[in-house]
Structures are given as structure tokens and as C-alpha cells.
Amino acid sequence: MSPRLPLLRTAVAAVGAGSLVLLSATPGAAAAPVAPASATAIRVTVANTPADSGSYEVSTDGTDTTTSGSNAPLVTALGNQPLVSVGTLAQDATVAVTSGQGSSAACAGVAGDGASLVAAGDSFCLDPGDNATISAGTFELGDVEIVRADLLAGFDQQLQAALQPVLDALVPAAQGAVQQALTSVGEPEVVLDLGAVQSQCTAGLNNASGDSQLVDAGLYVVLAGQRVDLVDLPVNPPPNTKVVTDLDVVLTAVTDALETELTTALDGALAPLAAVVDQVETQLNDNIVSAVAEQLAPLEDNILRGTLNKQSRPAPGAIEVTALDLSVLPAAAEFDVDLLSVQLGESTCGPNGRVTVTEDETDDPSPSPKPTPRSVPTAVPAGLADAPGSGDAGDGGALALGALGLALAAAGTAGYAGYRRSLG
Amino acid sequence: MLARRTDAALSGLTTGLLVLALLMAVAGWLAPSSQAEEPPATPPQRLRLASLDVAADVVPIEVSPDGVLDPPADPSTVGWWQRSARPGSDRGQTVITGHTVHTGGGALDPVIDLEDGGVGARVVLTTRVARQVYRVTEVLDTTREELAERSEELFGQDGGDGRLVLVTCTDWNGTTYEKNLVVIAEQQGPATARRRS
Numbered sequence: 001m002s003p004r005l006p007l008l009r010t011a012v013a014a015v016g017a018g019s020l021v022l023l024s025a026t027p028g029a030a031a032a033p034v035a036p037a038s039a040t041a042i043r044v045t046v047a048n049t050p051a052d053s054g055s056y057e058v059s060t061d062g063t064d065t066t067t068s069g070s071n072a073p074l075v076t077a078l079g080n081q082p083l084v085s086v087g088t089l090a091q092d093a094t095v096a097v098t099s100g101q102g103s104s105a106a107c108a109g110v111a112g113d114g115a116s117l118v119a120a121g122d123s124f125c126l127d128p129g130d131n132a133t134i135s136a137g138t139f140e141l142g143d144v145e146i147v148r149a150d151l152l153a154g155f156d157q158q159l160q161a162a163l164q165p166v167l168d169a170l171v172p173a174a175q176g177a178v179q180q181a182l183t184s185v186g187e188p189e190v191v192l193d194l195g196a197v198q199s200q201c202t203a204g205l206n207n208a209s210g211d212s213q214l215v216d217a218g219l220y221v222v223l224a225g226q227r228v229d230l231v232d233l234p235v236n237p238p239p240n241t242k243v244v245t246d247l248d249v250v251l252t253a254v255t256d257a258l259e260t261e262l263t264t265a266l267d268g269a270l271a272p273l274a275a276v277v278d279q280v281e282t283q284l285n286d287n288i289v290s291a292v293a294e295q296l297a298p299l300e301d302n303i304l305r306g307t308l309n310k311q312s313r314p315a316p317g318a319i320e321v322t323a324l325d326l327s328v329l330p331a332a333a334e335f336d337v338d339l340l341s342v343q344l345g346e347s348t349c350g351p352n353g354r355v356t357v358t359e360d361e362t363d364d365p366s367p368s369p370k371p372t373p374r375s376v377p378t379a380v381p382a383g384l385a386d387a388p389g390s391g392d393a394g395d396g397g398a399l400a401l402g403a404l405g406l407a408l409a410a411a412g413t414a415g416y417a418g419y420r421r422s423l424g
Numbered sequence: 425m426l427a428r429r430t431d432a433a434l435s436g437l438t439t440g441l442l443v444l445a446l447l448m449a450v451a452g453w454l455a456p457s458s459q460a461e462e463p464p465a466t467p468p469q470r471l472r473l474a475s476l477d478v479a480a481d482v483v484p485i486e487v488s489p490d491g492v493l494d495p496p497a498d499p500s501t502v503g504w505w506q507r508s509a510r511p512g513s514d515r516g517q518t519v520i521t522g523h524t525v526h527t528g529g530g531a532l533d534p535v536i537d538l539e540d541g542g543v544g545a546r547v548v549l550t551t552r553v554a555r556q557v558y559r560v561t562e563v564l565d566t567t568r569e570e571l572a573e574r575s576e577e578l579f580g581q582d583g584g585d586g587r588l589v590l591v592t593c594t595d596w597n598g599t600t601y602e603k604n605l606v607v608i609a610e611q612q613g614p615a616t617a618r619r620r621s
Contacts, residue, residue: 065489116467116552117484119506127466127552376579377493377505378572382521383593383601387499387529 033059034353035102039091045341051078058093062355087113087132090125101205102352109198109345128196128215136190137337141182146174150291169269174288177265181257188250189222199323203350210321212309223253237308247299255289303332318350463554463617465510472548480531499523499530509586511549511556512615516581521591532592538563547609555616558588558609571604586611
């Protein structure tokens with residue numbers, strides 16, 4: 001082996017390590033943002049599959065302002081899912097540097113068709129139009145079964161013995177009544193109804209604040225085609241207001257329907273016991289309703305949990321505001337509901353900083369001020385040569401055509417001059 | 425004698441006061457209340473300049489970081505600078521711009537006609553809830569440099585009384601438009617609520 005090889009290896013290793021150090025140091029050398037803001041109209045997770053409207057993010061380092069994402073998102077960005085079909089999404093953010101200090105503002109939300117959009121500033125993004133709805137899920141109540149033991153609960157030995165001959169007829173009669181009752185109630189659908197649900201935030205150098213607005217918003221359940229209100233959401237909720245709701249109304253609707261069905265369903269099966277039929281029928285009714293209620297008991301638990309005007313402060317001088325964070329809780333899983341999590345109107349502002357004044361390499365005693373984003377328009381290019389689609393791109397296209405004409409004319413002139421010289 | 429005169433004077437005064445009260449009641453009933461609630465200022469949705477047969481939908485637009493306010497890509501619509509005043513505001517200026525298209529089809533193609541005697545023309549902006557009427561008071565023909573120099577005056581939001589500033593292009597030179605046409609229109613009274621159908 002050559003004695004130079006270890007030396008070479010050492011040199012290569014040193015160069016490699018040096019390069020890594022330089023690479024890792026490079027991001028630190030870039031100008032840091034002094035004012036970031038972002039907005040996301042909607043995030044939704046259905047059955048562990050997330051989708052969102054994309055985020056619109058803006059930041060400035062005092063010299064350059066960068067943006068990413070769209071501030072004109074469409075509902076179609078959420079993909080092909082059946083739960084969310086709101087009409088208007090809004091997400092906007094803006095940043096500025098004034099007297100060397102960064103400031104940021106953002107707003108985001110959803111509303112129905114006909115809502116008007118307002119740019120980020122110190123207000124919300126949307127003037128509500130029509131209402132929109134978001135389905136929080138459809139509950140399947142079909143897995144309810146009545147067995148012989150359900151029917152016999154509470155009867156003494158004598159009555160149990162008396163019931164034995166008719167049990168084979170009672171069980172299917174009871175099961176039929178239960179199915180009839182469940183069919184009449186249908187598959188309850190829980191719906192979020194909203195005029196507008198939106199948040200906004202602003203942040204200065206060391207302060208940040210935010211707010212949410214829920215216009216004409218509430219949760220209701222559709223039972224047998226009828227709307228039954230569960231909860232009305234407040235318009236201006238204080239930060240981090242919790243809302244939970246159960247579906248007790250569904251259980252009540254099922255048991256009401258079941259009692260109606262049972263009065264006729266059991267009569268035939270109990271005919272052989274005419275002498276004691278009233279007493280037995282009452283007890284059987286209670287037993288069947290109890291069996292059904294036991295199986296639908298999770299409806300009485302908290303099925304939906306929401307946080308209104310959810311606010312957190314990820315850093316001093318920064319804020320994240322979500323107008324509505326709503327989840328369908330695991331208790332609903334028994335009813336084949338796709339577990340849903342939806343966040344509407346998420347705005348973030350800050351943390352903002354000061355523009356760092358670096359020493360100019362030329363030691364210029366009067367460096368030019370750093371440009372900030374324009375506060376008013378200074379140019380309005382409102383003229384087109386042709387309407388779009390007619391083959392011309394407007395002023396730019398016209399200029400290009402003009403330049404091409406001039407070039408052809410210059411070429412022609414040069415050619416003519418050359419021809420004259422060749423004659424001379 | 426004196427008592428009779430006093431009675432007559434008091435009787436006349438009472439009758440006069442009764443007539444005056446009656447007149448005031450009728451006037452109060454006929455005249456619209458000055459305390460009528462003004463509709464909220466919301467973004468404009470429609471521009472109408474009936475004398476020129478101009479009617480266009482209004483969409484919100486934003487100025488780029490380098491100061492360019494591009495009208496909507498669809499030349500049949502006009503853009504409202506979404507950080508400018510909303511119709512009915514008593515501060516700032518409502519800035520709207522739309523394309524003039526040389527071969528036709530621009531929402532503001534006819535606005536060039538305002539250069540000749542356009543002062544006084546009626547412009548109406550409607551929002552979701554209100555309707556604001558303006559009258560043209562000034563029509564300016566500005567180079568791009570002049571527009572940039574006067575940008576704060578024409579588009580700034582710190583002052584102003586809610587006037588309308590309508591901008592398009594003019595002075596086609598065969599290949600491009602060289603100037604801006606700026607129409608200034610002042611509010612004619614407060615915004616009125618739109619009737620909902």
C-alpha cells in the first residue's frame with residue numbers, strides 16, 4: 001500500500017467534514033423572517049384520511065415578501081369526499097414592516113354560497129351569504145337484537161313458565177317491532193349548519209391577539225327526515241369554549257317509535273295468554289325497550305366534542321386561532337360512523353421581529369431604506385390589445401409583436417443598406 | 425274690554441299652535457326619518473354606469489408586492505381593490521379597475537367616452553345589502569409616471585370621504601395603451617338598503 005494513501009484519506013475526510021459544517025451553517029446565514037402569517041380555511045380528517053384547503057403563508061424578512069399556497073382556495077381542494085360541500089372558503093394573510101418592526105395579520109373561514117371575501121387586515125375574511133352544511137356523519141342503528149332472555153327479565157317463575165309456549169312467537173314479533181321502529185327513525189345524520197365560521201388574528205412586535213366568529217352556526221340531527229336541533233353555537237365565544245353533545249334525542253325517538261310498534265306487534269303473539277295479557281304485555285314492553293336502550297346506550301354518551309375560538313400561543317408574540325375544532329368521538333364508532341375531525345378557520349400570526357440592520361460592506365454612511373410591500377397601487381395595467389383567448393396576451397403580447405416588427409424592420413434596413421453597399 | 429281682547433289673543437294663539445302642531449305631525453309622517461339606519465358597508469358586487477351601457481360584476485383584487493393593481497383576467501368583470509373603501513364608507517376611496525380591450529369586450533371599453541363631457545354621469549355600485557350612487561366629478565388622463573406620482577392621492581386610504589376612483593386604460597398607440605384614464609366620482613348621499621326579493 002502506498003504511504004500516501006492514509007494522508008489522502010485524512011484530507012478527503014477533512015474536506016468532507018468541512019463541507020458539512022458549511023452546509024449546516026448556511027441556513028443561519030439567510031435572512032430570518034421578521035413577520036410570518038398563515039391561514040387555512042378548512043382541515044378535515046375522515047376515517048384517518050386528512051384533507052385540507054392548503055395553507056396560504058406569507059412572510060417577509062424586511063426586504064423580500066414570500067408567499068406560498070393559494071389565497072383563493074376551492075372546496076374541490078378537499079377531494080372527493082361526501083361530508084363537506086361548503087360554498088365559500090376564505091384564507092388570507094398579510095405582513096408588513098413599519099419602522100423596522102414586523103407586523104402580521106391573517107383570517108380564514110368557511111361560509112355558504114354568496115358570501116363575500118374581505119382581504120386580511122384587522123377584520124374577518126367573510127361577509128356571510130347563504131348557510132352551508134357539513135355532515136358530521138350518519139349513524140347506523142341496525143345492529144339491535146332481541147333475544148329470549150331479554151323478554152323474560154323480571155318475570156317470576158310462574159309467568160316465565162306461562163310464557164314458554166309463546167316465546168318462539170314473541171321473539172320474532174319483538175324483533176320485528178324493533179326493526180320497524182329503527183326503520184321509522186332511519187339513519188340519523190348529524191349536521192353542522194353554518195352561516196360563517198371564521199377566525200382572524202393580528203400580531204405586532206411583542207403582542208398578538210385573535211378572535212373567532214360563528215354566525216348562525218349550530219348542530220342538528222336529521223331524524224326520520226325531520227331536523228332536531230342539538231346545540232346552537234354562540235356567535236362570539238370566549239377563547240377555548242368547549243361544547244359537547246350527546247344524541248339522547250335519537251334514543252328517545254327510537255324508544256317512542258318502539259312503544260308504538262309493540263302495542264300491536266305483541267298482541268297476536270300473546271293471544272293464548274289472554275287472561276294475563278295486560279300485565280305481561282306491560283312487562284314485556286319494558287323489557288324490550290330496556291334491551292334496545294342498552295344496546296344504543298353510547299348515544300347517551302358524548303358523541304361530538306367541539307372547541308370554539310380555540311386559541312394557543314406557540315411562542316411569545318405569536319397566536320394560532322381556530323374558529324371551530326369539532327370531533328366525532330370514538331363512542332360513535334359503534335354506529336359505523338366514519339370518525340370525523342374538522343377544523344374550520346385557522347389563522348396564525350407572528351412571532352414578529354425587527355429588521356436587523358447589518359453593516360454595509362462598503363461602509364456607506366447612508367444606506368438606502370429597505371423597501372416594504374406597497375401600501376397603494378402605483379401601476380394599473382388596465383388595457384388589452386385583444387380579449388384573452390383571441391391569441392394575444394395584452395400589453396405584453398403587443399410589446400412582443402412591436403419588438404418583432406422593429407426587429408424585422410431593422411433587419412430589412414440592414415439588408416437594404418448592404419445591398420446598396422454591394423452596388424457601390 | 426281688556427279682558428275680551430286678551431281672550432281673543434289667547435284664542436288666536438291657541439288656534440295657531442294647534443295648526444302648527446298639526447302641520448308638524450303631517451310633515452313628520454310624510455318626510456323620511458333622518459335617523460334611518462344605514463346599511464352596513466360591504467364589498468361591491470356590481471358596477472353600473474347606465475349612460476354608457478356599462479354593467480359589470482365586481483370581484484376583489486389585490487395589489488402585488490411591487491405595486492401593480494391588475495384588473496381581473498376576465499375583461500368582462502372589474503376588480504375592486506379589496507383594501508380600499510367599501511361603498512358607503514365615509515373614509516378612504518373605493519378603487520375599481522377594469523380592462524379596456526382594443527378589439528372590444530372590455531367591461532370599461534365605453535368609459536373613454538367620459539373624457540368628453542362625462543362630468544355628472546351617474547355611477548352605481550351595489551353590494552349584497554346596499555346601493556351607493558356616485559356622480560362623476562373629474563376625468564383624468566394620466567401617463568403611467570403621473571399615476572405613480574399621484575398614487576397616494578388617487579388610491580391612498582388614509583384620507584378621503586368614500587369617493588369612487590375608477591381606473592382603466594386609454595391612448596392606444598397601435599400596439600399598447602400608453603395612459604390611464606382615471607374617473608373620480610363623489611358619493612351622492614348615503615348608501616341605501618337594497619330591497620331583498
